[in-house]
Amino acid sequence: MNQLYKGKAKYILTWALALLFAGLTLYGGTNSFNTHYFHSNLTTDTIFKNQKPVTVLVVDTPPVKKPDTNIIKKQIPDSLKISDSTFAVIDTVNFKTSKDSLDAPVTYHADDSMVLDVPTGKIILYGKETKVNYIDNQLVAPHIEFDQKTSLISAYFVKDSTGKVVSWPTFTQADFLTISDSIKFDMKTGRGITKGTYTKQDELFVYGDKIKKESANVFYALNGRFTTCNLDTPHFAFVSKKIKFINKKMAFTGPVHPEIEGIPLPVVTLPFGIYPLSQGRHSGLIAPTFTANEQLGLALEGIGYYKILSDNWDAVARGTIYSYGGWTASINPRYYKRYHYQGNFNINIQHFRDIDESGARNFNVTWSHSADTKSRPGVTFSANVNAGSSKFNASVPNSPQRNFQNQLNSSIAYSKIWKDKPFSLTVSANHNQNTAQNLINLNLPDIAFNVNTLYPFRRQEPVGEYKWYENLGVALNSNVKSLTYFYDTASNIGKQLIDKLQYGASHNVPISLSLPPLGPVQIAPSISYQEYWYQNKFVRKWNAANKKVDTAITKGFFAAREMSYGVSGTTRIFGMVAFGKNSKVQAIRHEIRPSFGFSYHPDMNAKDHYLLQTDTTGTNFIRPSIYEGNIFSAFGEGKSGAITFGVDNNIQMKVKNKKDTGEAAIKKVTLIDGFSINSSYNLLADSFKLQPFSIQARTNLFEKINITAGATAVPYLINSRGEFIDKVVWSKKPLSLGKITTANIAVQSSFKGGDKDEKLPTDNSNPNQVNPISGLPLDEYQQEASYISNNPGEFANFNIPWSINFQYALSYFRERKADYSGYKGSISQNINWSGTLNLTSKWQIGLNGYYNITTKELGSLSMYLTREMHCWQMAINISPVGKYRFFNISISPKSGILRDLKINRTRYFYDL
Secondary structure (H helix, E strand, O other), X not given: OOOOEEEOHHHOOHHHHHHHHHOEEEEEEEOOEEEEEEEOOOOOOOOOOOXXXXXXXXXXXXXXXXXXXXXXXXXXXXXXXXOXXXXXXXXXXXXXXXXXXXOOOEEEEOOOEEEEEOOOOEEEEEEEEEEEEEOOEEEEEEEEEEEOOOOEEEEXXXXXXXXXXEEOOEEEEOOEEEEOOEXXXXXXXXXXXXXXXXXXXXXXXXXEEEEEEOOOOEEEEEEEEEEOOOOOOOOEEEEEEEEEEEOOOEEEEOOEEEEEOOEEOHHHOEOOEEEEOOOOOOOEEEOOEEEEEOOOEEEEEEEEEEEEOOOOEEEEEEEEEEOOOOEEEEEEEEEEEOOOEEEEEEEEEEEOOOOOOOOOOEEEEEEEEEEOOOOOOOEEEEEEEEEEOOOOHHHOOOOHHHHOOOEEEEEEEEEEEOOOOOEEEEEEEEEEEEOOOOEEEEEEEEEEEEEEEEOOOOOOOOOOOOOHHHHEEEEEEEEEEEEEEEEOOOOOHHHHHHHOOEEXXXXXXXXXXXXXXXXXXXXXXXXXXXXEEEEEEEEEEEEOOOXXXXXXXXXXXXXXXXXXXXXXXXXXXXXXXXXXXXXXXEEEEEEEEEEEEEEEXXXXXXXXXOOEEXXXXXXXXXXXXXXXXXXXXXXXXXXXXXXXXXXXXXXXXXXEOOOOOOHHHEEEEEEEEEEEEEEEEEOOOOOOOEOOEEEEEEEEEOOOEEEEEEEEEEOEEEOOOOOEEEEEHHHOOOOOOOEEEEEEEEEEEEEEOOOOOOOOOOOOOOOOOEOOOOOOEOOHHHHHHHHHHHOOOOOOOOOOOEEEEEEEEEEEEEEEXXXXXXXXXXXXXXXXXXEEEEOOOOEEEEEEEEEEOOOOEEEEEEEEEEEEEOOEEEEEEEEOOOOEEEEEEEEEEOOOOOHHHOEEEEEEEEOO
């Protein structure tokens, strides 16, 4: 059959394709005739030529004398016919494949046409996206040839009449993908060779003039280059004549040199290269970086070793050596158990001789731990520890943000909630450290035991609604804590901890009753019992001889109690002012939430207060409590029968958008989120019956400017010494709420240009991030790689042309002078700001700063200039003022694989 068949693929006969790709040899036989072999391939005539069909009976059971009623009739050639009689065979066909057959079926698709050349045993497929699939191999190309005799499949690119490439041959095998000029592939051995090929290995883009594939995992490249830049002509690349790749594991090269914009740099040629491509956890060395510091000299920074200890543990050890004699060391063990817990330790040690001539060592310890709540329902354990020497943060090189951090805090907590029971327990230990004062406070243990509200009068199986008395609830809140402190600059820390130790306990039993609403008013009575346990009694006396106040401390176990009774009510009042339909402002809505109540507590602690002279005049006295200075504050004296009252306000406005006629035409704008005034009037007090006013306000103007404010006003007049006298302020100032004793206001806002949905970059180097492969928390290098990947251009989002952020805070408080001669007011103001500006589409400048208005000091000021370079990034950071000044220039690729190839120049200045 030396005839060429050409036409659309969908018109080719199914039997012809089966003979072409399979090349099968069938045989069969029974006791009735001798075994007969026949072959089917492209070089022989079809066995159906000039043959008459006969009937063969095939059944699902062993041969029998008579055929079963379920008989399937098949057509076979006359050459296989033995007689006119009917015979039975089983439905299993024994066959033997020919030498040129494949191991699996081949499926294909041709967009345009297929040419079947029978004499040569070739098939040619045409079409823009012609596809051939064989096992896990897929080939897509505009021109594909298959040679059955050699099992070779070839693919080429095709150009149209204008000379433009229609499409490129693409070959995929498992997770191996190539794009080439031409491809030749042996479908039996899996070996192949390509020309002008691009492929990708993890983050590396590889190009080779020729790439030879030896197996599913090994291939070689001739005149190859690899880079992390995804452009056809990359900005940079590493070039080598010969490269061997082990898929997802390792790459090896001969002599290799870098190229920048296609220009080779032979002066930095290396004799060979080894590049790890595997993912997951592997022990090995951590490459250092070179830095410089004005006080410490040149540094080999971050050299270390990563060690896998087990499936759940690993550790990172690092060190830095400075040319002036200083050094740092750190050890970072980490642990992770899926669905149970994860955490990490970090122990750091510093030794800087140029700053501390004595050679004293500073240290810092951090520990974070978190547990999956599903592993032990009802039980949680967490830890967040950050503690160390007071001088550690101030001595960290090239880190102004760390240098200014003078507060360290730690918390370790265990809590348990009993299932189907109202009990809960929390045991915690807390640490607070002021590095500027060298003061360390420890609060351990801190035990809280709570009993949720119980309703003793409720029925076991209620029918209908509860009776009013069934809503009577009783709860318990108990807290036991101890507190001590020490100065890390003083000697004998253990003795300090014992001498300064304080402990105490608090118990609170609230009793509540929820009554049905009385119309629009909700009434709620309550009873509360409190008891404090104290460690010390503090008794002060005026020393006439020395003209000062002396203090006597008595240690032991002491208790004080207090009870209160009350009833409260709340309601809501609404008002609205509507405007015309054509008005832009449609309506203003005002909501008023008044509250009122009455509370009473007897005088149970008058015996604990005494009269104390405070100066030499003998006319100024105060009444302190003997329990002042303990962990829990002392109860006040005197009985109280107070009327409490307050009001909260919310104002909203409906605005019409004239350009919009849909449902979104009416928009709600909040003018005042809340404005509240609260106070009380003590009916049983001998003087100062009206208590101070508490004022709070909050709003978000135009959804841009967030304002919060608060103040405390005492509604009484003052004398010449600044002390309040029992005369309300309205006798002289009718429109005043009184003397402001404390006040604060905070204003925060941010503005930006461009797309409003774009977000400013945030710090993604969160220590609690988890490696998706190993499940362990990210180490410092992985955090850096994650940060670079998520924030191209180093703190820059070039889609935002400009941005401004600022925060302003003002606080005021009135306090007594140390010599009791009067009062003084203190004001503190500060402002924080930050901003970015795109100079061009690739250049961005930014500014961050903090200024203390009260002291007129510039706390910190830093600027940065960023250049977006596609696959690289450049950042220039400058901090020209303050105690810690530095500048830094860094150029590095964005890829995490090449993070150690950065160019870094840092100069650091430190004022003693």
